[in-house]
Amino acid sequence: MKKYVVIGDPIAHSMSPVMHNDLFQFYQIEAQYDLFHIKKGMLKEGLSQLKEMDVAGFNITVPHKSDIIPFLDELDPLSQAIGAVNTVVNENGKWVGYNTDGYGYVRGLLTILPALTDKKVMMIGAGGAARAIYFTLAYEKVHKIDIVNRTLEKAEDLKKACPYSVETDVLDLKSAKERCGEYDLIIQTTSIGMSPHTKEQPISLENLNSNSLVSDIIYNPLETKLLHEAKMKGAIVQNGLEMFVFQGALAFEKWTGIFPDTERMKRNVLKQLG
Ligand code: ATR
Incomplete structure (x- = not known):
């Protein structure tokens, strides 16, 4: 079972786990996506836990999007220019950073x-x-x-x-x-x-x-x-629903090679928003 998480502070209200777990199930991929709270100032400690867990990938949200950069092995050119990363892919032990927000x-x-x-x-x-x-x-x-x-x-x-x-x-x-x-x-x-x-x-x-x-x-x-x-x-x-859904869809594609059904994702997020 592959492990994925989203890191941030606060993180409890993130809708990413429901969105990605639904996609893993829908595309029959053996993976689980969880919240992973890393407090501001505790990034180094939090990331070494993620290394030990051997996560296959993760998303990054406020306040770690820029601070994560020194801990990555590679960065794609656009995320390097932006100076912020919201998606990491574990490529054979190397952490590669991307920015799918833009x-x-x-x-x-x-x-x-x-x-x-x-x-x-x-x-x-x-x-x-x-x-x-x-x-x-x-x-x-x-x-x-x-x-x-x-x-x-x-x-x-x-x-x-x-x-x-x-x-x-x-x-x-x-x-x-x-x-x-x-x-x-x-x-x-x-x-x-x-x-x-x-x-x-x-x-x-x-x-x-x-x-x-x-x-x-x-x-x-x-x-x-x-x-x-x-x-x-x-x-x-x-x-902003499209941006949220598409940044997630692009992260999912980087992890699995599948560009997911964004209409399905949208329905799922709307359900959570109530
Ligand atoms: P984020 O990283 O989420 O984009 P941010 O870096 O805090 O958030 O940027 C907030 C943006 O909202 C800035 O453009 C800010 O304007 P200033 O550069 O003048 O601070 C703008 N902003 C926030 N509150 C505002 C307000 N009450 N009136 C006008 N602009 C505001």
């Missing part, structure tokens, strides 16, 4: 958009999630991605750090509100609007163009205040 996001978007490269994108936020998405979109040759952030310096830092060619202007929250109608795709990457702060919204979309697509990486609630406003304006919207 790709998960892109794959989710491609379920409702035929192509991304020609789109003019506004991304709200400049934290860890924004970094994975921005670098992956740039790597995928999306040529215009403007970054909106409360702290402009952080957005400038993110722009400078990107190793892939992309055209980017940095906007403050006020100009983002005024200019949101100019964009084909608006991506919300901050935790603003996440349960229990469901009344908050990073910018108002009163100037939104109804041809735009608005995407929020939050999936709890399934409809943030931002997405609700976008829908009212006639825009197409996507919540």
Whole structure:
């Protein structure tokens, strides 16, 4: 029986075990996926336990996504550029790190958009999630991605750090509100609007163009205040469920060679969300 885990702190509410155990059963793979709590500051000790358990692979969530890097034997180029890893594969005793967050996001978007490269994108936020998405979109040759952030310096830092060619202007929250109608795709990457702060919204979309697509990486609630406003304006919207499911699907594929049924995964996560 192969062993897989997700590490993080806190970890009790992770939906990854239910999602992956259902897939192992469905594809008749002898494997078990569990929660593995590693407290902040205890990564080294926690990882040596995982080595002893000879895990076949694991996911990494907050707060260990960057701190794990020195403990890995190899890193794929995109996760190296992003500086964060959410998936590790044990390849004959070597731990190889990947980042499926950005790709998960892109794959989710491609379920409702035929192509991304020609789109003019506004991304709200400049934290860890924004970094994975921005670098992956740039790597995928999306040529215009403007970054909106409360702290402009952080957005400038993110722009400078990107190793892939992309055209980017940095906007403050006020100009983002005024200019949101100019964009084909608006991506919300901050935790603003996440349960229990469901009344908050990073910018108002009163100037939104109804041809735009608005995407929020939050999936709890399934409809943030931002997405609700976008829908009212006639825009197409996507919540964070796709990104969550596709990052998991890509991790599952790295471990087993099977790209799983994402509709099944989505139904399973929705059931857990209640
Ligand atoms: P994560 O790693 O989950 O993306 P993070 O690194 O803490 O989270 O980043 C949070 C993002 O949300 C940042 O872009 C942050 O803006 P600042 O760089 O100005 O801090 C943004 N953010 C969080 N709370 C906010 C708020 N109340 N108003 C505006 N922006 C906020």
